[in-house]
Amino acid sequence: MEGFLSELDRYLFGNGRHYKIYEKMGAHPACFEGQEGIHFAVWAPHARRVSIVCDRNGWDPERNPMLPLESTGIYEGFYPGMGVGELYKYAILTEAGEWIYKADPYAFAAEFRPGTASITADLSDFPGQTENGWKSERKEIRKNPPCPCMRCIWALGSGTTVRKITVLSITSKRENSWQSIATIWAIPMWN
DSSP, X not given: OTTSSOHHHHHHHHTTOOTTGGGTSEEEEEEETTEXXXXXXXXXXXXXXXXXXXXXXXXXXXXXXXXXXXXXXXXXXXXETXXXXXXXXXXXXXXXXXXXXXXXXXXXXXXXXTOOOEEOOOOTTOTTOSTTHHXXXXXXXXXXXXXXXXXXXEEOOHHHHHHHHHHHHHHHOOOOOHHHHHHHHOEESOO
């Protein structure tokens, strides 16, 4: 399974500087040696072994072991034929020799309670995936809001302005109401 998590990915992850690690860890649809399936990667530094368990293998931790990547604590595996929308967990063999079942911390979907399994998902068609897609959409909404009431959002911090309003109200005989504070000290969030 060499190639999905590169040496650079492992280095950056180990240093806590891989800012797109969610693209590598967890469950992702992939093609390996001509077979479609799901690639799995999880960080379990103190595990003796890690396996993928799911409905397809009867939740048996012995059937689909994952391979450790050097001394990084990352385990990865490929499950051929597995598709989107299937339940899975990681079975982790602890140092004490017991199997524990854990949900994927990088999962894009999860089973509804009381179940705790993760669900395989494909986000490649998710709207706004391009870096500039959501930014340009946001700029367009600011220029042409769907309704006039979306022109501006105001933020108000009353704790820092009460003293100033009190001084102002003494000199101008205005009450310390939210309305008077808002008309004088409100700050627009959208410019």
